[in-house]
Amino acid sequence: MESMIKRTVKGWLWWLAGEVICFLFTACMLMPMKRSMLIMMFTAVSAVLIVNGLYFNFAHKCASADRNAVKFHKAPPDRLMAVKMALTAPLPQYILWIMLALSKARVIRDIFNIYILSNIQCIAWVDLFTSERTIDHLSTAGLFGLLLLVLAAPATIIVTYELVYRDIDVKSILMYKK
Numbered sequence: 030m031e032s033m034i035k036r037t038v039k040g041w042l043w044w045l046a047g048e049v050i051c052f053l054f055t056a057c058m059l060m061p062m063k064r065s066m067l068i069m070m071f072t073a074v075s076a077v078l079i080v081n082g083l084y085f086n087f088a089h090k091c092a093s094a095d096r097n098a099v100k101f102h103k104a105p106p107d108r109l110m111a112v113k114m115a116l117t118a119p120l121p122q123y124i125l126w127i128m129l130a131l132s133k134a135r136v137i138r139d140i141f142n143i144y145i146l147s148n149i150q151c152i153a154w155v156d157l158f159t160s161e162r163t164i165d166h167l168s169t170a171g172l173f174g175l176l177l178l179v180l181a182a183p184a185t186i187i188v189t190y191e192l193v194y195r196d197i198d199v200k201s202i203l204m205y206k207k
């Protein structure tokens with residue numbers, strides 16, 4: 030099994046890849062988003078699915094490797110690996126949200142624009158609720174809504190890792206009732 034540091038860096042690279050893809054996707058959707066609320070909602074959901082889809086891929090690969098290492102190479106199982114990955118891979122998102130909350134509490138300066146650029150998957154969500162890019166225009170409900178977007182990542186990682194590691198085939202359960 031690979032070291033936790035290496036796995037964490039891989040998680041950060043998956044997050045960064047998601048940010049780049051979402052940046053390109055959102056840039057292509059900017060003009061259509063200005064004309065239609067439906068397209069804005071589509072872009073918001075799609076961006077979150079892109080980032081979490083990449084976290085899904087990251088967790089799937091790690092869980093498969095860990096399951097095979099335990100099964101075939103007698104490596105010791107790590108029962109907390111899913112939680113460790115869920116705490117470390119989205120760490121940049123956690124830090125940025127905490128900084129945003131501190132900014133909202135006026136402990137630090139307004140970093141709303143920095144937050145949006147660093148979490149580009151949330152830009153369409155922000156556009157749904159406010160056209161302004163200052164922390165004063167972000168409501169407390171909006172702040173917690175952004176927290177829910179951040180918390181989607183660890184949920185994705187934990188669920189994916191546990192299902193793959195335990196070799197649970199969700200498709201056969203749902204489709205064939207097995």
